[in-house]
Amino acid sequence: MPEVAANLRPLWAMCVLCTISGSIEARVRLRGQGPGRLLHRVDPNFVSVTIDSSLAEDPLFMRMLSSPKVRVLAKALSPAFVRFGGTRQDFMEFQPQGKSRGPKSQPKPLSGWWEEHLLALWRKQKQRLTEEDASRKYRQVKFTESTLDELYTFANVSGLDLIFGLNALLRNDDNSWNSSNAQALLRYCEERRYRLSWELGNEPNSFEKKAGFHVNGDQLGRDFTRLREIMSQSPWHRSARLYGPDVGQPRGRTVDLLDGFLHSGADAIDACTWHHYYVNGRDTSLDDFLDPKVLDSLVAKTKRVIKEVRTVSPGKPVWLGETSSAYGGGAVGLSDTFAAGFMWLDKLGVAAKEGVSVVMRQVLIGTGVYHLLDDHLDPLPDFWLTLLYKRVVGCGVLRPAGFLARAGRGRVRLYLHCAKAPRYTEGAVTLIALNLNEIPVSVSIPRWLARSGDVDAFVLQSDQPGRDGLLSSRVTLNGVPLKLSGLSLPELEGRPLVASERVDLPAFSLAFFVFADARQTACVT
Numbered sequence: 001m002p003e004v005a006a007n008l009r010p011l012w013a014m015c016v017l018c019t020i021s022g023s024i025e026a027r028v029r030l031r032g033q034g035p036g037r038l039l040h041r042v043d044p045n046f047v048s049v050t051i052d053s054s055l056a057e058d059p060l061f062m063r064m065l066s067s068p069k070v071r072v073l074a075k076a077l078s079p080a081f082v083r084f085g086g087t088r089q090d091f092m093e094f095q096p097q098g099k100s101r102g103p104k105s106q107p108k109p110l111s112g113w114w115e116e117h118l119l120a121l122w123r124k125q126k127q128r129l130t131e132e133d134a135s136r137k138y139r140q141v142k143f144t145e146s147t148l149d150e151l152y153t154f155a156n157v158s159g160l161d162l163i164f165g166l167n168a169l170l171r172n173d174d175n176s177w178n179s180s181n182a183q184a185l186l187r188y189c190e191e192r193r194y195r196l197s198w199e200l201g202n203e204p205n206s207f208e209k210k211a212g213f214h215v216n217g218d219q220l221g222r223d224f225t226r227l228r229e230i231m232s233q234s235p236w237h238r239s240a241r242l243y244g245p246d247v248g249q250p251r252g253r254t255v256d257l258l259d260g261f262l263h264s265g266a267d268a269i270d271a272c273t274w275h276h277y278y279v280n281g282r283d284t285s286l287d288d289f290l291d292p293k294v295l296d297s298l299v300a301k302t303k304r305v306i307k308e309v310r311t312v313s314p315g316k317p318v319w320l321g322e323t324s325s326a327y328g329g330g331a332v333g334l335s336d337t338f339a340a341g342f343m344w345l346d347k348l349g350v351a352a353k354e355g356v357s358v359v360m361r362q363v364l365i366g367t368g369v370y371h372l373l374d375d376h377l378d379p380l381p382d383f384w385l386t387l388l389y390k391r392v393v394g395c396g397v398l399r400p401a402g403f404l405a406r407a408g409r410g411r412v413r414l415y416l417h418c419a420k421a422p423r424y425t426e427g428a429v430t431l432i433a434l435n436l437n438e439i440p441v442s443v444s445i446p447r448w449l450a451r452s453g454d455v456d457a458f459v460l461q462s463d464q465p466g467r468d469g470l471l472s473s474r475v476t477l478n479g480v481p482l483k484l485s486g487l488s489l490p491e492l493e494g495r496p497l498v499a500s501e502r503v504d505l506p507a508f509s510l511a512f513f514v515f516a517d518a519r520q521t522a523c524v525t
Contacts, residue, residue: 038418038522040397043317043357045161047348047390048081049074050322051151052366053089053165054129056143061122064365065154066107067115069377072487074364076387078159081197083321083360084151085165085246087210088138089202092167094185095142107150115377123375129367130329136210145188152194161197163243168201168223169211177223179230190236197241199321200227203275205247205254217260220245221268224261228268241270246321248275250304258308266313271357273321274305278343281326281335281369286470289325289339290436292410295346302354319358320351330370338381338462339470340370341510342434345385349415349432352397361386374473381460381475384482385510388458388492392512393430394418396523411436412505414443418523419514426525429518435505438467442502450501453517456494457503460510470508 055061064070074082110118132138148164155162166185170178177200189196200223201207208214215223224244231237245261248254262272276298279288288294309316325335325343334340344361351359361382363371372383379387396418412435419428429449435441462469463476475482478495494514497503503513 037399038396039399040352040355041395042352042397044395045079045081046352046358046395047077047386048083048358048360049077049160049364049372049386050083050085050360050362050366052363052368053084053086053092054367055365056092056147057088057129057139057141058125059144059146059150060118061125062147062150063107063110063118064115064122064377065150067110067377068487069115069484070365070373071109071154071158072489073373073377073379073383074154074158074160076489077364077390080160080390081163081358081360082155082158082160082364083163083165083199085163085199085202086322086362086366087133087202088141089165090167090169090207090211091138092141092143093170093181094188095144096184096188097144107146107153119375119377126367133329133367138210148185148188148192148194152192152196155196163197163199163241165199165202165246166227168204168215168220169207171213171215175213175215175219177226179226182227183230186230186234186237190234193236195240197243197270198227198231199243199246199273200224201244202246202322203248204245205257217245217257217262218264220257221261221263221265224265224268242268243271243273243319243321244269246273246275249277250274250301250308255304255308258305259312262309262312266309266316269316271317271319272305272309272313273319275322276301276320276347277324277327279326279331281328281331284326284331284334286334286339286467289331289334289343290470292413292436295343295350295413296410298347298350299354302350302356306355317357318355319360320347320356321358321360322362323347323359324362324370326370329368332369333471335368335370336374336380336382337471337473338475340382341385341460341475342436344382345389345432345434345510346413348389349413352417353415378484379482380473381462384475384477385460387489388460388477388512390420391423391492392420392456392458392494392514393432394420394424394523398429398520398522412441412443418520419516424514424516427517427519427521427523429515429520429523431503431513431515433503433505433511433513435507435509435511438507440507441505443505445501445503447501449515449518450499452515452519453499455497455499455503456514456516457497458492458494458512458514459506461506462508467508
């Protein structure tokens, strides 16, 4: 007896569940004529990354960005933004050492022995930083030109666009932002001919909690306007981008802060940024990572932010400027495992569907346990998921993904995008699918896709079976383990499937199905 999925009221589609020989069949029936139309186009840098500003607490740890392994892995994710920021950016001050008139020097790549020694020191540093986060007592940090040199060189050789977060807690007596330190930093970048973008402050809604004073939205907007004026006075920085205000989730006073900021500062920014985490990393569980209600919570919050921005500043892009699974540095034993992929891939699907232009993953490298690279700088499951997404998913979001396609009480989740060009020809389509069930799922394909010819299947699973396997830090693609070979990434090849009216999802799997011959007119530029 079919069970109709709850809370699905789209005009054009319906998801139905049927139990067939111990598996589930998730059917998507299109009611409209033809394959649909383009809903949104996201930024080419839609999936981007962050580097936690905690690295700058000691210039020694900035050297990790010179690791050949880190550079190879970061370059594989380009094109992308790389944001350098976080809680500690608001406790950092630029302290020039007079390098600005000297010759440029490129930081040298780390040697193998030195890299291992540095990583051992970093593991101890992470523990100290975790304790500091718990106490909310942050040290003031002075950083020099070498921090900018390391960052810019890393971004440049990796093909990433650098965004640097400035300290917003430097205040004048009237509570306005003191821009003198930022101006010194901008002068250095101009002298070095460094092209980068800027942010000002991290989660201003928490300034009172972490620094003991309050900045309202109107004042924050005027601070950004002041920074934009400073940038416009320099021929070098006049065309640089400025993003903000990097507020937390839309609740309570945070909404008022965002509203006040937009009214006084929206014209100063190129995109409005906000942060999102699903759960508290200190008291969450595996069930939370697989709970459709937890995943669904992102939809309303995203709509709320976009509505606020569109009301005050129509057309202004909205970015998730920092996001991951769990706040508080992530959830130990969860945020760095295969289980985290369900939150991550669903977040990318929801963000694109709702009209978010860029999503910045916390963190490529830094504190916490939600990083993409482990303590030995080897890729974790979410790195491989991110890389595969960037290889096969294009910028076009299709109308059939115009709602969160859910079946089985939300445990089967589907999104439809244009495929990535030039890997695939124009008109190709990628179906993104998540199966949160402990049993396999069969997804019915609309006829216009089923007739499109052969299909490339990319199915990610844990290297271990069953629910316990979700806690593994290793992943397979179509049954083959993914890992680095020296500094070489494996070929991420799809498994050819003969076109049919269904595709199969194994239990607890994340998948991309590319219909190379779909000839979707909405995907032809």
